[in-house]
Amino acid sequence: MAAVAVQLWCVAALLGTAVVAVALSRSRQLATTLIYGATMLACAVAMIGAGRWLLDHPGGASELTLPIGLPWLGAHFRLDALAAFFLVVVNLGGAAASLYGVGYGRHEHAPHRVLPFFPAFLAGMNLVVLADDAFSYLLCWEFMSLASWALVMAHHRESGNTRAGYVYLVMASFGTLALLLAFGFLAGPAGDYGFAAIRAAAHSPSAATLVLILMLLGAGSKAGLVPLHVWLPLAHPAAPSHVSALMSGVMTKVAIYGFIRVVFDLLGPPDWSSSGIVLVLGGATAVMGILYALMEKDLKRLLAYSTIENVGIIFVSLGLALAFQANGQALPASLAFTAALFHVLNHSFFKTLLFFGAGAVLTATGERDMDKLGGLIHRMPVTSVVFLVGCVAISALPPFNGFVSEWLIFQAVLQSPSLPQWGLKIMVPAIGALLALAAALAAACFVKAYGISFLSRPRSAAAETAHEVDGFSLAAMAILAALCLLAGVLPGVVIDALSPIAVEILGHRLAPQSGLAWLSIVPIAESKGSYNGLLVLVFIAVSASLLFGAIYAYASHAVRRVPAWGCGFTDPAPAAQYSAAGFAQPIRRVFGTLLFHASDHVTMPAPGDIAPARLRIELHDLVWERVYAPLVGAVGYTANRLDRLQLLTIRGYLSLVFATLVTLLLVLAIWS
Template sequence: MTPVILLLWLVAALLFTAGLAVAIRRSALARRVVYGFSIATCGFAIAVALVHLLASPAITSTAVLPLGLPWIGANFRLDALSAFFVLVINLGGTAASLYGLGYGRHESEPRRVLPFFPAFLAGMNLVLLADDAFTFLLSWEFMSLASWALVMTRHRDDDNRRAGYVYLVMASVGTFALLLAFGLLAGPEGGYAFKTIRAHGASSGLTGLVLALALLGTGSKAGLVPLHVWLPLAHPAAPSHVSALMSGVMTKVAVYGFIRIVFDLLGPPAWWWGVPVLVAGAGTAALGVLYALMQNDIKRVLAYSTIENIGLIFVGLGLALAFGGNGMKAAAALAMTAALFHVLNHALFKSLLFFGAGAVLTATGERRMEMLGGLLNRMPATGLLFLVGAAAISALPPLNGFASEWLMLQAILLSPDLPQWALKLLVPVVGALLALAAALAAACFVRAFGITFLGRPRSEAATNAHEVDRLSIAAMAILALLCLFTGVFPALIIDALAPVVDALTGTRMPVQTHIAWLSIVPVAESRSSYNGLLVFLFITISASLAAFVIHRVASNRVRRAPAWDCGFPDSSPATQYTADSFAQPVRRVFGGFAFRATERVDMPAPGDGRPARMTVTLHDLAWELVYDPVVRLVNFLAERLNHLQFLTIRRYLSLVFGALVLLLLIIASWP
């Protein structure tokens, strides 16, 4: 049995599980059965993808099922690229299922989650395997609808309904753009099989349009600014393990779609393709993290941070296009490796962080950070694992976020070799934005972790929080270990990615695993090298040493508590640093142009008894500049067309008649 057939069977198993979930929805076993089956299938899929990727990456295995468009059938194909993404998706899927096994116990409406969860996983896997436009779009829509159903789990909440609506609209827009892109790629002969498209590519005049449509279609799913508005609404609305899937995994499916269309189907790249991708990616990265810093809801922080990371990945892809278009294959391979590595990393730590947020939500029932605090003492395991995820996403060595972002910056440092002045000037700006985004991301997660887990509890719920169940912790621990592993041994990942990169850019990065001490040397020894293992050992040893010394020398000393107690004379938790106060410096620096932020302080005169009040107003410019005009236009047109609803029967008939005659006239006068 070929790997692709095997994976299709696994998809069928997931769909079967979805059906089963409906059948046994009343049973107490439903949760265990559904998540158990999902773990098994996703785990199996990981094995298949891993074997394919490591053992025979050059071989593509295909299958045609007699479904879909009759003259094409449903084509499926597993190559190195899809194998890598199958691996990432099912890694997230397995972890989410394991987490769901424990977390799902607290689910208020399990019947709204259980059937759609495996269906969602199946849809994502199908997108990766699809090898013709029809199958691809069908699976894509299936994935969107399944996730929409999950977003609507708590549909009684107005906000969630609105999130579901916005999501549905944006998903439709994206699919529509992809439909047009595939239509242009297929050409007038209607060759919708990817094989056919690959053979002839897009006609040269249309590549720009296809690129724009692909960016629009996949970008709206991935969350590129300004197509991101649905994401911070929809991702947090779902149950946490589903949020993890949507944020950590589904956005990767969108990245896959972009890579598949632009690197595989569209033909050899031109250098200017990189420009829009770079601009969109860098803007997304910087704006995404700024948005994240302004949020108070912990799941929204994570959702906005997803936008930032998607921006990073798209910057990597844009660099790969820019280098590849100039024939700088080695540099393109480096950028592509960095992007794919970050895909894997983001799937790992974003899932981990969402699981952590879910654990906090379970323990306290609270998503607002202002109501949390001091959870580290009450939930030590969750806190520690969340800290690992936060450090990883802030790109701190020796964790995996650092490795991929470092590779990305190495690729950016190669930009002076580019021949075009436009790129020579653009890429350093992009690099600066990326560095800014990385620094702000660190601030964002210091804030998220510090406000949530450190200090003293700000509410009753946070005071009474308890550690979550072991399965949830196990899921988080696995992901945290994987973050550490990929961060300490990046060479293994880079070499495993080599066949994927080779297929996309025509070459690969130099072999890394033979270098002494497991260092990675992306370009040349003289330029730069990084050794995750040494950094890890150094940090571990020096941190242990420091802790040891402090405990030995400092902690044992007898100290008398001074009257002056660090600015906390009042024991009320409200005197602590808040999430808003932490974000204020950044808001003052960037908020003016990014959000048109205004602060208004209402300070009562001396003697006046009422409390002082400070009001901060933030504007979401994406809504105000992009969406509101569109909404107004649509409403205007709808109002104009509304009276067509109330015509007489004869008028309707006349309209039909007129349309018919008009079409006939067109045929008659067609040259």
Template sequence: MTSIVALLLWGVAAFLGTAIVAVAISRRGSATYLVYGVTLAISAVMFAIAAAGLTGDPAGVSTVTLPLGLPWIGAHFRLDALSAFFLVVVNLGGTVASLYGLGYGHHEPAPHRVLPFFPAFLAGMNLVVLADDAFTFLLSWEFMSLASWALVMAHHREQDNTRAGYIYLVMASFGTLALLLAFGLLAGPDGTYTFDAMRAAEPSRFVAAATLVLMLLGAGSKAGLVPLHVWLPLAHPAAPSHVSALMSGVMTKVAVYGFIRVIFDLLGEPAWWSGVVVLFLGGLTAVLGILYALMEKDLKRLLAYSTIENIGVIFVSLGLALAFKANAMPSAAALALTAALFHVLNHSFFKSLLFFGAGAVLTATGERNMEKLGGLIHRMPLTSFVFLVGCVSISALPPFNGFVSEWLAFQAILQSPDLPQWGLKVMVPAVGGLLALSAALAAACFVKAFGITFLGRPRSTAVGQAQEVDRYSLAAMFILAALCLLAGILPGLVIDGLSPVTLSLIGNRMPVQMAQPWLSIVPIAESRSSYNGLLVFVFIAISASLAAFVIHRFASHALRRGPAWGCGFPDVTPAAQYTAVSFAQPIRRVFGTFAFRAREKVEMPPPGATAPARLTVEIHDVVWETFYQPIAGAVRFATEKLNHLQFLTIRRYLTLVFLYLVTLLLVLALWP
């Protein structure tokens, strides 16, 4: 078993070697094929190794210790069921992103700013998941953050990208500090930084509570929990599209891994109130994330905000798992944890697919603003089809994969009446309502994303001249579309594959799904509820085909073709179509007052005037203005005042040094 970890570490070394070679060759024409081809091969091999580790002995654990890192402990690496699953997510995402990059990378205006950091980013994510001591984990975490920051800054000359990179760097530093403090508490005064030593320790209630808060700050900021999400809708759209897919579909899951590793594995038995905290943050994140997405007209920012919503769904399931585990309900805890892990996998599929689709649209049209798109279903039919698959999947509609994981989460919510604490009895149904609301809003959001982008008439000349993208990009998108369908119609395979993870963390698992008749999935017992994705898929396919046949065969042939009705306007113009902003107007009027402090101002010219009427919509980012803008203002004020210290005379500098030394001596003298 040790050799498996060694093979994975050799794969990480190969990623780092590729990054070094890319520095030397990135300006050559063949560099794109070489770098992405090598990362594709390495990621595929590491995916196969991780999948073998996940499907092997459920109790098997592989470890390797290298003479690196801190001198007295070295660098520890471990492969167990949890790390094997997340390595599958990381390297499957790396494989398809590399395949997409083989085509998309040729449109990159500055490949020397992307190629060296792409394999380094993959190496960092793999190292985080493999790390088995605090020092190695934090070092790998920071390496992953810096590599992804470099990719965010690849297009640093574009508007707002520098600001996005700066905010990302600040938030990443804050998150790393929180993780450092969390591991410091777990290590205790003896400095036991290995994860095995942390597992063996029994932290006090105060240490457990403080560690939970710090992990929510550290891992939650990287994952995109509200109100720590402010960097995500800035950084993800700024990066190249295949990097955006990795950051949104994979890197946020590495943050989820860090949270699960500490809270479910290292911290021991949870307290019931920890489930309340995680549930509340998850429900708030899900609803606010999708509301922000609905207000967006930038396609990539919409997808980034949607990631926040899906992170909320994952943390709702994790909060349920904590609550059930604390109350000795292992079957329900295994169900909730399976729902969380299944959604981790599903989100990596459909969010990567959607970012790839957005990248294809950007390549073909040069536009991310949905108000300037439209009609692309005629110019890019293949991209339109796979993007539609991604939209249906993320909207949690059967028979695709997003439905299954959210359905499992709702099945876990239905187990909440058996919880003894009244706080949980009230909180869980309330969060269930928020989850249902977010699911409905997600469907509306992606009707808007697909409809405004691909349907209707082109809103610009560039869109009318768009062409389908290259075969590598299409191949990557079709692979992910197929995975979305397969995970939706054969979810039992995925659930059984996740059973080693739930066994290691909860001590229980969901019933064996592949033993169920007709490939149904049964969360608790067949008498309560079950779902059969394959039968649903067959029913939808047959009924849709039959309806299309009947309509085309037996409908009246006395057809009269005419122009589409333009709401009473005789001139057919794209300006008469729905826009992204107008589509979201009803939802903005319902939720915008308290969520965004939205205001609408109408300017009507007097009778007889030729000036047009104007509708101005004002939307505020309440989280930014409440939490971050005051801090930024205070820092700016302090730096402006401290800036005067640069212009002091020598005598004043010496006076300041003297006063500083006197103050230190007084502190030492008065110290007890």
């Protein structure tokens, strides 16, 4: 059987599971285990199939046309290296989320709103990656959007979720509109919507730039590029946690797949100026995303904003790849491109893991507000370890995987002096500095997330009486944490596995890495820069244990437990600790005054009054206030004015029709 057929059968299995779920939603416990079990199986088969295909058939493609869809077009599906990689990402996330769901889903109070849509959502994402013509692509894209919208609306009675669903729907429609136009331009007047035909056709530079911008709008709105990100922090947290994990860790990657497929594969050689747009947007997205995350006190929203940051990092890397590719510099281009794919993989690992962790916290305490958490490290020992792994990995710290991809991106940034264009030469180091800023802010953000929720003293009764979650959830998180470490210490293996994609898309790859001594990675040349995650880990482990041994052999062992010191006075009330907003205060003051118009207002009671002093923090989401709110106002205003058209007499309508006809004929007459 053709490889692509195996993938399609897995998708069919997922869709079948969705249908069964509709029928089964009566018996809750059984349905949960069965549906998630079946989904996990289908995803695992699809993942292994795609992964094996990626390793065994570099450069090949497996195609299939089904006689459905448009009668003259049919539905084309194709599995190549790029698609296979993204299928691995999608189905790995899907399998992990299903495993997690077996445990997490038991607490679901409305399983009939989740179970049918969960496998359907995964099927949609698989189909987008497999689609090989514009019509099936858009159809599957919409299917994916709607399935995820249904999951966002699963708990529609909770406050804010309806709005989240609405904003998501509007932004998703906008994104699809942009994609529709992009494919329209790609197909040209001939109107051949198969990807093979689009790839073969020549595209004029102006049309190519237009398509790139439309893809940035269409795929970018789904991925969460600033300023199109507004729906993401509303919708991702609103869904059940394992779905949030899929939306953040996987669905944004499907959008990135769309961008890569169209801009790198279908559009042909790029123009250097368009890479500048991608670089600037990516850099702005990375910094803004993580600053938004720092201002947040809701754990799941914080994670959603951090997704925006990571999408920004990936787009910066893709922009670098475009810039190098446009100038025919194959090696740096493949370095930047590989780094982008590596970060796609990494982000799918740790963001999924972190959302699972947030879900575990939610199950254990019923709280997403960090100011009501604290001290969970004592009550959720396993979750706290795996969540810590996720935090270290996402903060780009060695020896975990997040660092490797950022290091590769920095190595690509360091190649920028070879670019001939002055604009890019000057821009790239500045973008590199923005990336470094985003990485440091990410570390700050995750010190805050972990420090406030898992460390310190419990800030509520729920946090004080929390219990560890079930084994399925823990297993799913532990697997992802292990993958984070593995990809961090064996980066050469991952880079080599990604090389067929770079060859397919750019026609060039990095030198093979996994055969190098001590499993180092050397992207360009050893004299330029090399990294060895394994040895760094071994060195840290060895020196830490030597130290530990020496201290336990020769120094004092004694430990005395006492109340905290705190310079002699510790307020026993947990509210006296640092809060999420308090922790972010220095950064809010440095960056937020300009970017969020942030200001702190302290109301002090009059002397002698025993009322508490109050601190109010004023933050403005300028993107929403300056861009979206006026837009919403304008749409509302126009709708109100046009409302009158609904109450005309029949004569009125007829004259409108007549006027339209005359106008159109006039336009036609003037045109020709």
